[in-house]
Structure formats: structure tokens, C-alpha cells
Amino acid sequence: MNALLRVEQLRKAFGGLKVTDEVSFSIRPQEIAAIIGPNGAGKTTLFNQITGQLPPDGGRIRFEEVDLVGRSPQDIVRLGIGRSFQIASIFPDESVRDNLLAACLSRLNQTRRLWRPYTSHLQAGEEAMAILASLGLESQANRPAYELAHGDQKLLDIGIALALRPKLLLMDEPTAGMSPEERQRTRTLIKKLWQEYRLTLVFIEHDMDMVFGIAERIFVLNHGRLIAEGAPESIRANRDVITAYLGEETG
Amino acid sequence: MDLPRRYKFGLLWTAGLLVFALVPLLMTSRYQMNLAGHILVWGLFAVSFNMLWGVTGMLSFGQALYYGIGAYSVGLLVTRVGAAWFFPALGIGLATAALISLLVGLLVIRMTGVYFTMLTLAFAQLAYQVTLKWRDLTGGDDGIQGIIPPGLLADKTFYYYVVLAVVFFSIWVLKRMAYSPFGLVLRCIQQNPERVRFIGRSVRMNQLRIYVISSLFAAAAGALMAGMDSSIHPDMLYWTTSGEVILMSVLGGINRFFGPFIGAIVLILLEDVIGAKTEFWPIVIGSVILVIVILFPRGVVGEAQHLWSRFRGDSSQRSPA
Ligand SMILES: Nc1ncnc2c1ncn2[C@@H]1O[C@H](COP(=O)(O)OP(=O)(O)OP(=O)(O)O)[C@@H](O)[C@H]1O
Ligand SMILES: [Mg+2]
Numbered sequence: 001m002n003a004l005l006r007v008e009q010l011r012k013a014f015g016g017l018k019v020t021d022e023v024s025f026s027i028r029p030q031e032i033a034a035i036i037g038p039n040g041a042g043k044t045t046l047f048n049q050i051t052g053q054l055p056p057d058g059g060r061i062r063f064e065e066v067d068l069v070g071r072s073p074q075d076i077v078r079l080g081i082g083r084s085f086q087i088a089s090i091f092p093d094e095s096v097r098d099n100l101l102a103a104c105l106s107r108l109n110q111t112r113r114l115w116r117p118y119t120s121h122l123q124a125g126e127e128a129m130a131i132l133a134s135l136g137l138e139s140q141a142n143r144p145a146y147e148l149a150h151g152d153q154k155l156l157d158i159g160i161a162l163a164l165r166p167k168l169l170l171m172d173e174p175t176a177g178m179s180p181e182e183r184q185r186t187r188t189l190i191k192k193l194w195q196e197y198r199l200t201l202v203f204i205e206h207d208m209d210m211v212f213g214i215a216e217r218i219f220v221l222n223h224g225r226l227i228a229e230g231a232p233e234s235i236r237a238n239r240d241v242i243t244a245y246l247g248e249e250t251g
Numbered sequence: 252m253d254l255p256r257r258y259k260f261g262l263l264w265t266a267g268l269l270v271f272a273l274v275p276l277l278m279t280s281r282y283q284m285n286l287a288g289h290i291l292v293w294g295l296f297a298v299s300f301n302m303l304w305g306v307t308g309m310l311s312f313g314q315a316l317y318y319g320i321g322a323y324s325v326g327l328l329v330t331r332v333g334a335a336w337f338f339p340a341l342g343i344g345l346a347t348a349a350l351i352s353l354l355v356g357l358l359v360i361r362m363t364g365v366y367f368t369m370l371t372l373a374f375a376q377l378a379y380q381v382t383l384k385w386r387d388l389t390g391g392d393d394g395i396q397g398i399i400p401p402g403l404l405a406d407k408t409f410y411y412y413v414v415l416a417v418v419f420f421s422i423w424v425l426k427r428m429a430y431s432p433f434g435l436v437l438r439c440i441q442q443n444p445e446r447v448r449f450i451g452r453s454v455r456m457n458q459l460r461i462y463v464i465s466s467l468f469a470a471a472a473g474a475l476m477a478g479m480d481s482s483i484h485p486d487m488l489y490w491t492t493s494g495e496v497i498l499m500s501v502l503g504g505i506n507r508f509f510g511p512f513i514g515a516i517v518l519i520l521l522e523d524v525i526g527a528k529t530e531f532w533p534i535v536i537g538s539v540i541l542v543i544v545i546l547f548p549r550g551v552v553g554e555a556q557h558l559w560s561r562f563r564g565d566s567s568q569r570s571p572a
């Protein structure tokens with residue numbers, strides 16, 4: 001099987017607390033998958049290890065047959081893994097457009113240039129506008145990012161990751177803190193982005209409509225262990241998952 | 252960038268250049284020309300410092316180190332080897348500053364926040380102590396006198412115009428940098444270093460780059476000052492010198508590119524006016540600065556632009572750097 005990302009026997013503990021406990025799974029090219037699990041299950045910590053922010057205690061992470069363990073976040077990003085964050089991670093004082101421009105310039109390897117104004121780098125500018133259009137944030141282009149509504153900040157965070165044209169995009173709770181209407185819109189948007197940009201997409205999410213609505217495969221984490229993985233129907237029927245997690249939410 | 256704004260900017264730029272260019276012609280005394288020269292050199296020093304602090308968020312308390320390297324390179328070579336060494340000395344000063352800032356930079360960028368600040372202070376104080384104690388080379392606390400640049404440069408008015416040209420050119424270069432892709436990344440580092448890593452850029456590498464660049468311009472300012480005053484002293488490396496550019500930046504506003512330059516004008520004029528009137532000038536100046544900082548938290552330039560945009564009724568007007 002030609003996996004894009006392969007995680008093998010990954011381990012991580014904080015003190016005595018095992019947050020990643022012998023986790024193995026792989027992600028296929030072009031798929032859209034969800035990771036679910038109760039608060040504190042170790043979902044974000046898993047992303048942190050894949051993206052190089054946190055060193056695992058043991059195990060392997062391979063992306064297109066390249067070993068990721070020990071590499072810096074910026075190396076991993078440049079290998080093609082983008083990430084959006086549970087709490088929107090943006091450049092608050094820059095305009096929405098400049099947030100995206102920074103990412104586009106980085107992708108084009110133009111951030112070492114120190115003479116021509118960044119606003120006159122045309123290709124980066126076009127790419128940034130295209131992302132703005134995909135997100136539906138054109139009208140906000142010139143506003144400083146901190147002025148945006150919470151939901152739009154989350155979208156901008158996703159936009160920054162998209163601007164890097166990642167092969168694999170990891171989203172940490174894209175709809176966290178959104179109103180029901182915003183969630184609805186974001187769900188549709190993410191599905192659209194997945195198709196439009198031909199992404200391989202893995203998202204962490206507590207919103208079950210989104211998880212069961214758009215994921216092709218679902219991974220369930222509990223106390224650092226991967227307790228189930230499979231198609232939405234099989235997860236919905238899984239006893240362990242129901243007792244660990246779904247029971248309380250969907251009943 | 253729309254044309255009218257560029258046009259307006261070019262106008263301001265020309266006006267500033269004109270004012271400084273007219274000083275030697277309109278002023279009655281050499282003293283006033285010297286004052287204007289000091290403003291130019293300190294202005295460059297402060298603007299270069301603010302590329303670290305206001306733009307990138309790295310509060311260095313040790314830029315006096317590089318200012319001193321520039322000054323002592325020129326001072327030592329011109330007085331010990333020969334006046335003709337003025338330009339080579341400038342080059343050697345810049346090269347030395349580049350080398351030292353690279354080495355020191357590799358160490359200090361490992362620290363963040365107040366640890367970064369304290370470590371930069373420690374290195375500069377170390378250099379100050381060496382300068383003070385190494386009498387045979389540096390003249391100790393006597394400093395070095397009689398630094399006369401060669402040829403036409405020995406003429407104070409001519410030298411003033413050279414300073415004017417170098418300072419305006421340097422500030423123009425720094426301004427281009429502040430609005431380049433590199434400058435954008437620097438601002439991003441200040442606002443969210445973690446995100447910078449996750450757009451694929453190294454925070455430390457870019458911090459090191461701007462640390463070296465900023466230090467180069469500080470050294471250039473020091474070198475210009477040595478030729479202007481014809482004498483240098485170890486206080487140029489003392490922490491108060493580093494503190495002075497911090498103060499200028501705060502006064503003018505650290506979030507505006509020209510803030511520190513305006514801060515330099517304000518502080519130097521204050522020191523001149525108040526210093527002439529009372530022997531208690533440090534206290535008076537301290538109080539005046541306190542009042543300015545409390546009344547204008549954005550700095551003089553920041554506050555003026557804020558008022559102007561309020562006056563024009565658009566609250567969204569912002570300018571980077
Ligand atoms: N850097 C850290 N040091 C110590 N403990 C940590 C650290 N990061 C996370 N933890 C702990 O590890 C556990 C897993 O955290 P993680 O953030 O991965 O959970 P999560 O599944 O993302 O939860 P949520 O759904 O609330 O976001 C939690 O108990 C958390 O307190
Ligand atoms: Mg989490």
C-alpha cells in the first residue's frame with residue numbers, strides 16, 4: 001500500500017501520563033480522514049509530533065518515505081505538511097492579505113529578498129488573492145487580522161496553511177468555537193477546499209456532523225491509544241467507541 | 252502601493268533632505284551644524300536599532316557594542332596609522348562588526364524576552380570594560396582625540412554633507428528592507444514566531460540576519476561620529492548609549508519606521524535646550540520624557556498619525572513597520 005504518511009508505534013509520555021501509546025496508522029494520498037476522541041485523548045499531541053513541534057519518545061513517522069522524527073517544523077512544512085491550529089494561529093497586526101502573502105512568499109522561497117517591496121511580488125500576490133477568494137474573505141482583505149471575527153480568524157489560519165500548497169494538510173478542530181451557522185458553512189467550505197486543492201486532509205474535530213458528514217475514514221483516540229479506525233458506518237457501530245466517546249454526544 | 256501615497260512620501264523625504272541640507276547655509280554657528288550632524292547620526296543608529304526592536308521584537312540593550320566598534324576602528328586607524336586610513340577603517344569597522352555580531356548573535360538569539368536583553372547588555376558591558384582597561388590600545392577613559400579625516404573630509408561642512416548623504420542613503424536602504432518580503436517575515440516573527448516556523452521559515456535564522464544587519468548600521472553610525480567629533484571615548488560603548496537609542500525609539504514610536512528618527516530629534520534638542528539652561532538637566536529631561544511617554548503611548552509619530560487619521564475620519568488607516 002502506498003501511504004502518504006505512515007506512523008509506526010509512536011510513543012510519547014508527559015511524566016507518567018501516556019499521551020501517545022503505541023499509535024500506528026497510515027494516511028492514503030487524497031483521502032479525507034478525521035481524528036476524534038475525548039478531551040485530553042492526545043489528538044493535538046499527535047499532530048505536534050508529526051509536525052516536528054514535539055519529539056516523540058519512540059516510534060517512527062514517515063512521509064513519502066522520508067523520516068520526519070528529529071526534523072524541525074520548518075523542514076517538515078517544506079516537505080509538504082501544512083497545519084492549522086486549535087486556537088487560530090495568525091499574524092494579528094498584519095492585514096488579512098499580508099498574512100496570506102507571508103505564506104505565499106515563503107512557499108515561493110522569496111522571503112530572503114530584502115529590496116523589492118513585498119507588495120510588488122506579483123505571483124505571491126495572485127496566489128494570496130486566489131486563497132482569499134477560496135475562503136470567501138475578499139471583503140476583509142485589507143483589515144488587520146486581529147479585527148476579524150473568531151470564525152474568520154480560524155478560516156484565515158486554514159488559508160495560511162493552504163497557501164503553502166501542502167500535500168498533506170492537518171487541521172486541528174477547524175470549527176472550534178464557531179456558531180452552528182458558521183460550522184455549517186465551514187463544513188461545506190472544507191469539503192470544497194479538499195476537492196479544489198486535491199488535498200490529503202486529516203482533521204481533528206468534536207463536531208460529529210462534520211466528522212460523519214465529510215470524513216472517509218475515522219480514527220478514534222482514547223487515553224493516547226488508537227481504539228478504532230475505519231469507515232464512518234463501522235465507527236458508529238463500534239462498542240468501544242460508543243462507551244469511550246460517542247455515547248455521551250450522540251446517544 | 253498607490254501612486255498618491257508614494258508621491259506624498261517622496262515629498263516628505265525631499266523636504267527632510269532639504270531641511271538638513273540647508274542647515275549649514277542658514278545656521279549662524281558651527282555649533283548648530285554639529286547639532287544637526289549629531290541628530291543625523293543618532294537618527295541612523297536609532298532607526299537601525301528599531302529594526303531589531305520595533306520590527307522584529309528583539310529588544311537589544313547592547314547595540315552600543317557595534318556603535319563602539321565602528322567608532323574605535325576609525326579612531327584607532329586614523330590616529331595610529333594615518334588619516335588616509337579613514338575609508339579602509341570604515342570598511343574594517345563594518346567587517347569587524349559583521350563578524351562580532353555574527354558570533355554574539357549566534358549566542359544571544361538562543362534567548363528570548365528579557366534573557367535576550369540581559370545577554371546583549373552583558374556582551375556590550377564586557378566590551379566596555381575591555382575598552383576601559385586596555386589603555387595601551389584604546390587610551391582607556393581618556394579616549395582618543397584628534398581624529399582628523401583626510402583631505403576634503405577634514406572640512407567640517409563638507410564632512411556634514413557626507414554624513415547627510417550616508418545617513419539618508421542608509422535609512423533609505425533600511426526602509427526598503429522593512430517593506431520587503433524579509434521585513435514582512437521580521438514583523439511576523441514579532442507577532443507569532445510559532446506560526447513563522449509553520450509557514451516554513453526559521454525564526455532564528457531571520458533573527459540572526461537582522462541582528463547582523465542592524466549591527467552593521469550601528470557601526471556605520473559610530474564610524475561617522477568618530478570623524479564628526481574628532482574624538483571618541485569609552486562611554487560610546489557604555490549601557491547608557493544603548494539606552495539612548497531605546498529612549499529615542501520610545502519617544503518617537505517604535506511601530507513607525509521614522510519614529511526613532513523623530514525621537515532622536517526630540518531627545519537631542521531637549522538635551523541641548525534644557526542642558527544649556529540648568530545643571531539639573533538630567534532630572535528635567537527625565538521628567539519631560541516621562542510626560543511625553545505617558546501622554547503619547549504610541550510615540551510622537553504614532554500619536555500624530557493616529558490624530559491625523561481620526562481627523563480624516565478613517566480609523567482603519569494603518570501602515571506597516
Ligand atoms: N507540553 C505538555 N506538557 C505536559 N502535558 C501536556 C503537554 N501537552 C499536552 N499535555 C497533556 O497531554 C494530554 C493530551 O493533550 P492534547 O492536547 O493532545 O489533548 P487533545 O486530545 O488535543 O484534547 P482537546 O480535545 O481538549 O484538544 C492532556 O492531558 C494534556 O494536559
Ligand atoms: Mg487538542
